[in-house]
Amino acid sequence: MFASPYPDVEIPKATLYEYLFGGLDAMDLDRIAVVDGMTGAETSYRELVTRIDALAGWLASHEAGPGTTAGLFCPNIPAFAVVFHGILRAGVAVTTVNSLYTAEEVGRQLTDAGASWLFTISPFLERAEAAAQAAGIPAERLVVLDGGDLATAAGHPSLAEALGAGLPAPDLRIDPHSPAVIPYSSGTSGTPKGVMLSQYNLVANVAQNSGFGLTPDDVLLAVLPFFHIYGLTVLLNLAFAERARLVTMPKFDFPEFLRITQDYRCTYLFIAPPIAVALAKHPLVDQYDLSSVRVVVSGAAPLDGELGAAVVRRLGCVMLQGYGMTELSPVSHSIPLRDAGTVPLDSVGYAIPNTQCKLLDIATDEEIPLPADGETGRGQLLVRGPQVMLGYLNQPDATAATIDPDGFLRTGDIATVSAGGVVTIVDRLKELIKYKGYQIAPAELEALLLTHPQIADAAVIGVHADDGEEVPKAFVVRQAGAEVGDEDVMEFVAMHAAPFKRVRFVEFVDAIPKSASGKILRRELRARG
Structure with missing residues (x-):
């Protein structure tokens, strides 16, 4: 076993609201918390907290409290911060939903999470209404964050209506160890599962990430989606904890990304x-003044060291890399700012404070000892710490398979570790496909393909x-006598799944190779490309 080389940090047994906003002083309250990168509209910390409290009060007046779950189907806009924290302030759990999901996918998540409320924006309303209907959420519990008249006409309350009621936040005793946020992840394999994260998990991971070196004078561009745990913890919550300024961007567009970085x-x-690739190579970068950028942090997928170095040379900044997963709230490893330039950029650095790890031999599951010098061979990385999830929602078997009796979470990733504790991710056991930072579960696409009447069997791999x-x-x-073609298969998936999940290549085969137990032999499929 090896641990973080840094001393443990104190993790208060507080709610996320208390931790982030309980210590705001007069100077903090007048600082700008959030800026809408598209319009320039600013929200101070005073305004933010007032709106959070008002939404919590409105929800409490509608009998939404502990034991209730709400869905949040919204891109990166300032209102996301109000609604997310307002829901938690009321003692309600929140399940964050991918903005690219189809109505079917949203409905499945809401149903699985047991959501009885849904918050969304007017451009998403058609999908949200269909999803709410599928999940049994009535119109009066589907709240529209913008477009008040549109919401009223459709029989939905609006955020303006909720905030305008001016009701005080409820006086609640919230257990910080109960499930509070339920993002969905495919874990190490299989279809998406609800990851139960407590307020304590989220507080802990913000406290553990002081190594990124944020200050109140920093300005963060929120391009990574808040519905993803990376954006939620490392952008939204960490920025507020450090009293920094957060500039929102609802969807990625590279010219807009450069403009917002320059203008703000x-x-x-x-x-x-993928953004690092553009920063290193795209000619458009030279048309913008990015001299304000002092630190770039990459996560969500492995970063090549040479690519990171190219970003450093082009922008004149410091480059860091972090590692984690939804089940870890999400960060377990990072290159701290203080060690930039001394830790290899193609590594994920050290375990963050309060974190222990071990490496298990892939074949024997025996623990691999830390070497006296050099680095270990490859093994599966396991992590233990206060950021480890409570478990998968309604999935005790999957939870037991992921978290061992000693509290170590099996990441499914293959790593090496140096004598000094520097971890490098080299491969992964899990079968997930990672496309532009998004997770795609082969099993989910396979299940979808099998609903096609002309498909007899299917398997999906990443290429x-x-x-x-x-x-x-x-x-x-193909089914006997069927004439389904490549384009038919790709169009079918496109109709029923988010754009990032779309099948890009199709190969027709006589049979899918499987083991005696029926498990798809993906290794054989990968061998044929």
């Missing part, structure tokens, strides 16, 4: 590797496209 003088960019991205490829067995 952003100092920190938290990104995924590398010409641009280097990992994308889904489907191996399909």
Whole structure:
């Protein structure tokens, strides 16, 4: 076993609201908390907290409290911060929903999470209404964050109505160890599962991430989606904890990304590797003044060290890398700002404070000892700490398979560790496909393909496209006499799944290779490309 080289940090047994906003002083209250990157509209910390309290009061007046779950189907806009924290302030659990999901996918998540409320925006309303109907959520519990008249006409309350009621936040005793946030993740394999994170998990992970070196003078560009745990913890909550300024961006567009960075003088960019590729290579970068950027942090997928170095040379910034997963709230490892330049950039650095790890031999599951010098061979990385999830919602078997009796979470990722404790992710056991930082579960696409009347069997693996991205490829067995073609398969998936899940390649085969127990032999499929 090896641990963080840094001393443990104190983790208060407080709610997330108390931890982030309980210590605001007069100077803090007048600082700008959130800026709408598209319009320039600013929200101070005073305004933010007032709105959070008002929404919590309105929800309490509608009998929403502990034991209730609400869905949040919303892109990165300032209102996300109000609604997310307002829901938690009322003692309600929140399940964050991918903005790209179809109505079917949203409905499945809401149903699985047991959500009885849904918050969304007017451009998402058609999908949200269909999803709410599927999940049994009545119109009066589907709250529209913008477009008050549209909401009223459709029989839905609006955020303006809720805030305008001016009701005080409820006086609640909230157990910080109870499930509070339920993002969905495919874990190490399988279809998406609800990850139960407590307020204590979220408080802990913010406290553990002081190594990124944020200050109240920093300006963060929130391009990574808040519905994803990376954006939720490392952008939304960490920024507020450090009294920094957060500039929101509802969807990624590279010219807009560059414009917002330039115009708002952003100092920190938290990104995924595809954005690093653009920053290193795209000619458009030279048309913008990015001199304000002092730190770029990459996560969500492995970053190549040479690519990171190219970003450093082009922007004149510091480059860091972090590692984690939804089940870890999400961060377990990072290169701290203080160690930038001394820790290899293609590594994920050290375990963060209050975190212990071990490496297990892939074949024997025996623990691999830390070497006296050099680095270990490859093994599966396990992590233990206050950021480890409570478990998967209504999935005790999956939880037991992921968290061992000693509290170590099996990440499904293959790593090496140096004598000094530097961890490098080299491969993964899990079968997930990672496309531009998004997780795609092969089993989910396979289940969808099998609903096609002309498909007898199917398997999905990740393959590398010409641009280097990992994308889904489907191996399909046709029904006897069927004439379904490549485009038919791809269009079918596109109709029923989010854009990032779309199948990009199709190969028709006579049979899907499987083990005696019926498990798909993906290794054989990968061998044929």
